[in-house]
Amino acid sequence: MGKRMKIAVCVKQVPDTWAEKRLRPADSLLDRESAEGVLNELDEYAVEEALKIQEAHGGEVTIVSMGPERAVETIRKALSMGADAGIHIVDDALSGSDALATSAVLAGVLKDRGFDLIIFGSESTDARMSVVPAMVSERLGLPQLTFAQKVDVNGGTITIERQTDYGFDSVEASSPVVVSVVEKINEPRYPSFKGIMAAKKKPLETLSIVDVGVAAGSVGTSAAWSVVADFAARPPKAAGTIVSDEGTGGVKIAEFLATNKII
Amino acid sequence: MAPILVVVEHADGVVKKVTLELLTLARSLGEPAAVWLGPGYGDTGASQLAEYGVATAYVVDNSDMVDFVVAPKTEALAAVVKQASPAAILIASSAEGKEIAGRLAIKIESGVITDAVAIAPDLTATQSVFGGSTIVHSTVTHGIPIITVRPNSTAPQAAATALSRVDVEVPVSEGARGAKVTGRTAATKASRPELSEAAIVVSGGRGVGGPEGFGVIESLADSLGAAVGASRAATDAGWYPHQYQVGQTGKTVSPQLYVANGISGAIQHRAGMQTSKMIVAVNKDSEAPIFELADFGVVGDLFAVVPQLTDEVQKRKG
Numbered sequence A: 001m002g003k004r005m006k007i008a009v010c011v012k013q014v015p016d017t018w019a020e021k022r023l024r025p026a027d028s029l030l031d032r033e034s035a036e037g038v039l040n041e042l043d044e045y046a047v048e049e050a051l052k053i054q055e056a057h058g059g060e061v062t063i064v065s066m067g068p069e070r071a072v073e074t075i076r077k078a079l080s081m082g083a084d085a086g087i088h089i090v091d092d093a094l095s096g097s098d099a100l101a102t103s104a105v106l107a108g109v110l111k112d113r114g115f116d117l118i119i120f121g122s123e124s125t126d127a128r129m130s131v132v133p134a135m136v137s138e139r140l141g142l143p144q145l146t147f148a149q150k151v152d153v154n155g156g157t158i159t160i161e162r163q164t165d166y167g168f169d170s171v172e173a174s175s176p177v178v179v180s181v182v183e184k185i186n187e188p189r190y191p192s193f194k195g196i197m198a199a200k201k202k203p204l205e206t207l208s209i210v211d212v213g214v215a216a217g218s219v220g221t222s223a224a225w226s227v228v229a230d231f232a233a234r235p236p237k238a239a240g241t242i243v244s245d246e247g248t249g250g251v252k253i254a255e256f257l258a259t260n261k262i263i
Numbered sequence B: 001m002a003p004i005l006v007v008v009e010h011a012d013g014v015v016k017k018v019t020l021e022l023l024t025l026a027r028s029l030g031e032p033a034a035v036w037l038g039p040g041y042g043d044t045g046a047s048q049l050a051e052y053g054v055a056t057a058y059v060v061d062n063s064d065m066v067d068f069v070v071a072p073k074t075e076a077l078a079a080v081v082k083q084a085s086p087a088a089i090l091i092a093s094s095a096e097g098k099e100i101a102g103r104l105a106i107k108i109e110s111g112v113i114t115d116a117v118a119i120a121p122d123l124t125a126t127q128s129v130f131g132g133s134t135i136v137h138s139t140v141t142h143g144i145p146i147i148t149v150r151p152n153s154t155a156p157q158a159a160a161t162a163l164s165r166v167d168v169e170v171p172v173s174e175g176a177r178g179a180k181v182t183g184r185t186a187a188t189k190a191s192r193p194e195l196s197e198a199a200i201v202v203s204g205g206r207g208v209g210g211p212e213g214f215g216v217i218e219s220l221a222d223s224l225g226a227a228v229g230a231s232r233a234a235t236d237a238g239w240y241p242h243q244y245q246v247g248q249t250g251k252t253v254s255p256q257l258y259v260a261n262g263i264s265g266a267i268q269h270r271a272g273m274q275t276s277k278m279i280v281a282v283n284k285d286s287e288a289p290i291f292e293l294a295d296f297g298v299v300g301d302l303f304a305v306v307p308q309l310t311d312e313v314q315k316r317k318g
Helices: A041-057 A069-081 A100-109 A133-138 A191-200 A248-259 B017-027 B043-051 B071-084 B095-107 B212-224 B232-237 B267-272 B303-316
Strands: A006-011 A013-015 A037-039 A061-064 A087-091 A116-121 A144-154 A157-163 A166-172 A177-181 A202-209 A226-233 A242-243 B004-007 B032-037 B056-060 B088-092 B111-119 B125-129 B134-140 B144-151 B163-165 B180-186 B200-204 B227-229 B257-261 B276-285 B296-299
Touching: A006 A041, A006 A069, A006 A100, A006 B017, A013 A069, A013 B227, A037 A041, A037 A061, A037 B144, A041 A061, A041 A069, A041 A116, A041 A144, A041 A177, A061 A069, A061 A100, A069 A191, A069 A202, A087 A226, A100 A133, A116 A133, A116 B088, A133 A144, A133 A177, A133 B004, A133 B071, A133 B095, A144 A166, A144 B095, A157 A177, A157 B180, A191 B095, A226 B017, A226 B043, A242 A248, A248 B303, B004 B017, B004 B071, B017 B088, B017 B144, B032 B071, B056 B071, B095 B111, B095 B144, B111 B134, B200 B212, B212 B227, B212 B303, B227 B232, B257 B267, B276 B303
Parallel strands: A006 A061, A006 A116, A061 A087, A087 A202, A116 A177, A144 A177, A242 B296, B004 B032, B004 B088, B032 B056, B056 B163, B088 B144, B111 B144, B200 B227, B200 B257, B257 B276, B276 B296
Antiparallel strands: A013 A037, A144 A157, A157 A166, A166 B180, A226 B134, B111 B125, B125 B134
16 A cells, blocks of 8 residues: 555443443443443454554554543553554533444544544444444445454455355455454454553544534434333243253253253 | 335345244234345245245345445345335344344434344334343334344244235445455355254353364254354364354354353353253353253263263154
8 A cells, every 4th residue: 555554443442241231220321330341352353453454564553432531441451552543532412322323423533534444343242233333334435344354455455254154255345444353353462561651642632522523412312213111130030950960961951852842 | 004124034045034033023013025135036935925924025136235245235225115115124133134224224314223032013122131131122213113133033933925026126336336245155064053043052161171072062963953152261262163152242142942061151151142042051060150041950071961962862853
């Protein structure tokens, strides 16, 4: 590529993967305060892939995240892995935004900055909708290279292996493109001490929704096009039958399955 | 009456089971209509759709649908939506199905709900979130509800009707032809059902001990006609391919029967299988949290219990 490649990685702060998650009774939104906020695990693969591409082809990696004040920790984590700069979109009006609003905000940030590659993790471990990369691709009118288990950059031609139910498809497009990566595409690096120190001095831009050209009335809970009517904890399961294997454990399972007409 | 539009998942001209489930669900909400995107619509597909109550099948027989990633399908679907004016649009909750739903929501300015496990006649969707720990009821408040539905949410039931085909011509825009499919590679796997669609899933975890240990898991799966799954511990260790991972960072399944072998049942795994209709667990550790979920559990060595179960299943099949 003749010019310096510009790579954006969109990341999200989510409750720790291993924590129990719950909705807040007052507004049916995810309770983000009750668990530690971490960089969405699948986004770590996106950051790593961007850094690997940068190492091979040069260029600059910018981390983009929409989220409350403390989401800045997540951007710093990605910067400490080695990314060059961060953009944080933070605005009280954004609380309760649905995927449509989120994609509009991200598209607003990304559109005029000349990114060649926009990389996402394939889903967040909290909402698990897996739609934002496709939505951003739709809004920006850029080719969609999603669910990549492998990414190759050859000048302005980007080729991926798109994971499918039966294996994978090889897909090719010309940059700029939107990419999402699946787990196991790489092994995300751990931030080094040096990386952590360096991250504190890296440029971080903080933007409000006005800065990204999105109207306050089009984001947040009140503008969401789908709403939670009600929610409840799943009723506890009746205790099952647990037996110790005394040489006939397999037969006992078969009997259980036969009683329930599975076999 | 405005129809309930169902996007057909098909392979080699055959309608997939998940679509038959969606058509059955659609009939409880109104009059189902179907959209067939791409080549392959023929007698086989048409008779399946008719058998499941489809009066109108909109067919977009255009190879751009499969030669380029997702965007052409979304354009075509938006055109069909304009023509059919449906009351709701149902799409299977596959990776691609959700992408189509997301892009369509922008195109037709409508709200989208993903991973529904049930839909009420007033179009309120039920979702099972946070690994099945919370049941949520949601509604779309703007536009035509777009709802993706998880496989195995409805038992397919036939209700035959007369079907008519409506061909829809969609000129696919240049912009939608940006991501070109240049090749398709099938992973080496036996004739097992797809993990997310399978009625029975047999999984292995840390207790399987290594890649060779998955032999007994696969044998049991094959005796039951099941798909094979794996916990993150097993896929992270490289014992089984990553695409078979069940869990929070892998696939979500809700089969009729889930058999967890050597899997402790950490939240990471439960998030992907907790909504299974029936759960059987085999684990050496009687304290393993998987037993809290199990309808039937055996505390013991999976290398003794699982082969015995396989033999017993074979015997009972005659």
